[in-house]
Amino acid sequence: MPIRLGLIGKTNTGKTTFFNAATLFSEEISSYPFTTKKPISGSSQAITLCVHPEFKVKDNPNNSKCVDGWRYIPIELIDLPGLIKDAWKGKGLGNQFLSIAAQSDALLHVVDASGGIDSTGQISEPGTGDPISDFADIEEELVMWYLKILEGNREKISKSVRRGSDLIESITDLYRGIGVNKIHVKDALRSTGLSEKDFDDYDMTDSKKLASYLRRISKPTLIVANKIDVKGADKNFDRLRERYNDMIVIPASGDSELSLRRAEQKGLIRYSPGSEQFDILKSDELNKKQTDALDFIKKGIMGEFMRTGVQFAINIAVFKLLKMNSIYPVTNDKTLADKKGRILPDLLLLKDGATVKDLAREIHTDLTKGLLYAKDLRYNLRLPVDYQLRDRDVISLVNASKK
Ligand SMILES: Nc1nc2c(ncn2[C@@H]2O[C@H](COP(=O)(O)OP(=O)(O)O)[C@@H](O)[C@H]2O)c(=O)[nH]1
Ligand SMILES: [Mg+2]
Structure with missing residues (x-):
């Protein structure tokens, strides 16, 4: 995608x-x-x-x-x-x-x-006109929309928390389709000081603080x-x-x-x-x-x-904003070609922090099975599977089956 x-x-x-x-x-x-x-x-x-x-x-x-x-x-x-x-x-x-x-x-x-x-x-x-207030107006619409999702599901969250579900998990579920993950929710609860408070005691100001924080860090x-x-x-x-x-x-x-x-x-x-x-x-x-x-x-x-x-x-x-790194996966570590002989065929954008294993998963889930290490073709160096890739890395993957 x-x-x-x-x-x-x-x-x-x-x-x-x-x-x-x-x-x-x-x-x-x-x-x-x-x-x-x-x-x-x-x-x-x-x-x-x-x-x-x-x-x-x-x-x-x-x-x-x-x-x-x-x-x-x-x-x-x-x-x-x-x-x-x-x-x-x-x-x-x-x-x-x-x-x-x-x-x-x-x-x-x-x-x-x-x-x-x-x-x-x-x-x-x-x-x-005033672009500063124009910006603020649109931001407010977005935050209110995030808030509406939370407020519209209060009952649901309360119920699942009462049944023993994790609050972080329940809130993440509400926003999952729009790019919010558990780390975001955890961070939002902590930074707004709401982790100390019972969800049923949140007032409108609390919910809005949470919604606005979530909007900011997740998007x-x-x-x-x-x-x-x-x-x-x-x-x-x-x-x-x-x-x-x-x-x-x-x-x-x-x-x-x-x-x-x-x-x-x-x-x-x-x-x-x-x-x-x-x-x-x-x-x-x-x-x-x-x-x-x-x-x-x-x-x-x-x-x-x-x-x-x-x-x-x-x-x-x-x-810069999404912190993507450009990674060039190849299969032939001498010619830098793929199986069809195309040299430096693909550039994959992987988020900063993505590892060799993430790269394998991105190319094909099968590749993660039996993954031994990767080769950094700039330095002719073996990289462990949990190595975090750097921008402009040219990489070939080595699997147990192919070795
Ligand atoms: N001077 C100037 N006018 C622009 C620029 N970009 C768009 N416009 C004008 O602003 C008006 C609205 O543009 P449009 O792209 O339809 O805005 P939208 O409603 O945000 O999609 C049109 O008359 C455009 O020609 C720009 O960079 N400079
Ligand atoms: Mg338009």
Whole structure:
């Protein structure tokens, strides 16, 4: 299963533009409408430096692509309709949106840093809206939804605890489908001081504390300060960074990224997603408006912020927020090929802390049986089965049967 990132935020913050830019890649033309009524899923990619130059081989990727030494790893991106106030009450499709958001591995919370929407998500004069309160409003919807799950199941939890079940276990069961595990619940109870309290004595404040803690630790989220191309948006970017200094805030211009990828697709420019520059190939085919727009992106966006932020936000979500390591499993430890002779065929994303055994399980459950050790092919070194893999490890597994 690819990693799944969900785009959340108020209406008109630029989620669909971001989605269209991030899912528009080479041959595929995205023609997805800008009015989102239901969640739409699309294929995008996280990009990281490939190991093939270091190993001095030419690769034949299978589960990913290698372009100019960069590995493109497929991920799933979900564009969610703008959340409205009281969505958690289940009005309209609120419940459905929230549950899909909660099934993502991580969330990209898009805000309009230009302050160009009002509190209901209607387009307004730039500078009049407040992305800080927009962010807080949506967060509140999410927390209330987590709270509703807890409050709606009080009877059930009380009953099972009375019958001798573990409280941690019972609470985890409620949230299991949305990425909450026992460690999260244990941590939440301890950190909120609720482990000392009898569940039946929880008041609303206690439950909300617990819900809000669970939401925060189980669903990593970063803030995309979008529309950074608009004059004055940089002020809101600074405000966001200051107010939410415990989070990652990424300045972005979805609109600029979409323009660049479309121009690239038409062969007008040379540009790789996430790259910090582009080259104009056919300047004679560009009209004045296009030339000015590209010029602005070069100076106003890339000059100021280094990048448009779209690909960067995805990469940061995968590699920093979710702490994924890129692991290259191969079968032939001399040629670095798989059984079909493809060199460095697959890149697997494994969470930091995953071991050799986890890698075996990820490839095929059968491989864990009789697993003896792994070979680190960079250093020609045997690694024990409980060794925690590191980013960019190239690994072959050695089983009792194959030895
Ligand atoms: N200036 C600017 N406008 C943007 C940007 N991204 C989106 N928009 C505009 O904001 C409006 C809402 O965008 P849309 O993607 O439909 O927002 P959604 O409701 O969150 O999906 C549209 O008019 C977009 O063209 C951006 O990076 N810069
Ligand atoms: Mg939309």
